[in-house]
Amino acid sequence: MLKRIVYSVSGAAIVGLGLFIIYAWQPAIDPVTSSTINSYSPEVIAQGKTLAAAGYCSTCHTPPGGIAYAGNYEMHTEFGTIYSSNITPDVETGIGNWSEEAFMRAMRTGVSRDGHHLLPAFPYEHFNKMTDDDITAIYAYIMTSVPAINQVKKDNGIPFPLNISMLQAGWKLLFADTDSFQPNSAKSAEWNRGAYLAEGIAHCGACHTPRNALGGEQYSKMYQGAPIDGWIAPSLTSTSTSPIPWRSQDFYEYLTTGNSPYHGSAAGPMAPVMHKGLSALPDSDMQAISGYFGDLARTNDTDEPDTNTTLQAAIAAQHTQPNHQVDEGARLYATACQACHYSSDQLVKGRPLLTIGSATHLDDPTNLINVILDGVRADQGISGIVMPGFRGALSDEDISAIAAYLRQSAGENTWPKLQQKVGEIRNQPRFEH
Numbered sequence: 001m002l003k004r005i006v007y008s009v010s011g012a013a014i015v016g017l018g019l020f021i022i023y024a025w026q027p028a029i030d031p032v033t034s035s036t037i038n039s040y041s042p043e044v045i046a047q048g049k050t051l052a053a054a055g056y057c058s059t060c061h062t063p064p065g066g067i068a069y070a071g072n073y074e075m076h077t078e079f080g081t082i083y084s085s086n087i088t089p090d091v092e093t094g095i096g097n098w099s100e101e102a103f104m105r106a107m108r109t110g111v112s113r114d115g116h117h118l119l120p121a122f123p124y125e126h127f128n129k130m131t132d133d134d135i136t137a138i139y140a141y142i143m144t145s146v147p148a149i150n151q152v153k154k155d156n157g158i159p160f161p162l163n164i165s166m167l168q169a170g171w172k173l174l175f176a177d178t179d180s181f182q183p184n185s186a187k188s189a190e191w192n193r194g195a196y197l198a199e200g201i202a203h204c205g206a207c208h209t210p211r212n213a214l215g216g217e218q219y220s221k222m223y224q225g226a227p228i229d230g231w232i233a234p235s236l237t238s239t240s241t242s243p244i245p246w247r248s249q250d251f252y253e254y255l256t257t258g259n260s261p262y263h264g265s266a267a268g269p270m271a272p273v274m275h276k277g278l279s280a281l282p283d284s285d286m287q288a289i290s291g292y293f294g295d296l297a298r299t300n301d302t303d304e305p306d307t308n309t310t311l312q313a314a315i316a317a318q319h320t321q322p323n324h325q326v327d328e329g330a331r332l333y334a335t336a337c338q339a340c341h342y343s344s345d346q347l348v349k350g351r352p353l354l355t356i357g358s359a360t361h362l363d364d365p366t367n368l369i370n371v372i373l374d375g376v377r378a379d380q381g382i383s384g385i386v387m388p389g390f391r392g393a394l395s396d397e398d399i400s401a402i403a404a405y406l407r408q409s410a411g412e413n414t415w416p417k418l419q420q421k422v423g424e425i426r427n428q429p430r431f432e433h
């Protein structure tokens, strides 16, 4: 009897494993020669160029100072270091002998031409939301317009057994979102266009959606904020901790100029998203994305929000003259920061009001500490405008005193273990963005 149960249980396991292997096993797709690659119209190629920019393909496929699209950009994950692939049309080391079918399969299901499963650091779960025509356009652009570069991909530093391709297949089965884009018929065409771009090519959720312990996006908490590359990508929904709610026009201003006076600037990993990615999209697409997020933040009215009271209180808080002899943070803030961060009686673009900004109101001090340490470069935030970094000028103690002072003037509780956190972030390896 017992034996029979064991047999049937192991039988079921074998059948299950067999089915899994059938699912997981992907054939290689035959290589093609460049002469068999279709000729595409200039319009399709131009469309592919725009989409490749909006998908930040070159940000992830080009190391700092390296050759565009030739790969080996380093991604640091809690599972190990991952190197991106060479996606130039080089036949030997790039995707020069990939057919459109092989490219389509990779973009939709994360399977390489030779059949091996790719890591989800390549956001195929989002690219899968795109139409066939849009994926074809990106293929057309890369194959016809990106110079072929011979450069071998470095091996990923993912330890055994996480590096087993079959495990990648299991991960997909458990976590990957393989559904195609589902339009919401209750919403306008513009809203759906915004959702299509955000969920697909622009993959906002890859950074802004929290992940589970195995790195899968938690779709029930879509866009509710998550840590990424030593930064916090804040919540873009009604769960935002910002004292002034995000409206469509605030998203639009932030995403097209790099700064919202009510919230803050696009620094860290958000800087290339805005400057190199979204800036390639036509204005109608930026309106659509902004309208979509304005709706998710549920504050999509065009009226001025009831910001006046909040705003006046924040400006007043910035102007109160604390006892500089007693409060070290206030004294340091007045000398190191206030010369630039002034707003007399109204908000001045480029002079962020720190008592209202997201960095001060997030539950985690990481973004504020990052900005104080390393500043905001001319190609981040508002174009051409710089905030100096204070890494060499202020100690951990100074920075935590300023942060604690700002937090207090913004009416929030002090962050726990602040000075320790400043020390940790200071010594963390820096990623170039």
Ligand code: HEC
Residues within 6 Å of the ligand: 051, 052, 055, 056, 057, 058, 060, 061, 075, 082, 083, 084, 085, 086, 087, 094, 095, 103, 106, 107, 111, 112, 113, 117, 118, 119, 120, 121, 122, 123, 127, 138, 156
């Ligand atoms: C967030 C970073 C990131 C972005 C953005 C990104 N990729 Fe990748 N991509 C990767 C990584 C990492 C790999 C390698 C994964 C692995 O080693 O398993 C990869 C692999 C690929 C591959 C498979 C190549 C091969 O030889 O198997 C293709 C094709 C590809 N990417 C195309 C694109 C295109 C097109 C875009 C833009 C629309 C893009 N990627 C955007 C990180 C990214």
Ligand code: HEC
Residues within 6 Å of the ligand: 198, 202, 203, 204, 205, 206, 207, 208, 228, 231, 232, 233, 234, 235, 236, 240, 242, 251, 254, 255, 263, 264, 265, 266, 267, 268, 269, 270, 273, 278, 289, 293, 358, 359, 367
């Ligand atoms: C590569 C990761 C990444 C991607 C992709 C990304 N973001 Fe961000 N985003 C961040 C980080 C990190 C911050 C914080 C930047 C800072 O404070 O300087 C941020 C900040 C923001 C903010 C400001 C939030 C606040 O409260 O201050 C908005 C709005 C935003 N992102 C919208 C978007 C949208 C819309 C998309 C997709 C079109 C997107 N992001 C894609 C990482 C990302």
Ligand code: HEC
Residues within 6 Å of the ligand: 258, 259, 263, 264, 265, 266, 267, 333, 336, 337, 338, 339, 340, 341, 350, 351, 352, 354, 357, 358, 359, 360, 367, 368, 371, 372, 376, 377, 380, 381, 382, 383, 385, 386, 387, 388, 390, 402
């Ligand atoms: C020389 C002028 C200058 C000084 C000094 C300065 N800042 Fe800034 N800061 C700026 C500018 C300009 C921006 C907006 C940058 C942009 O958008 O390109 C900014 C942005 C910020 C932001 C918003 C970043 C984000 O990601 O939303 C914070 C927070 C900040 N500064 C904190 C400080 C603190 C704290 C000090 C003092 C230790 C300080 N700044 C000193 C000019 C300055």
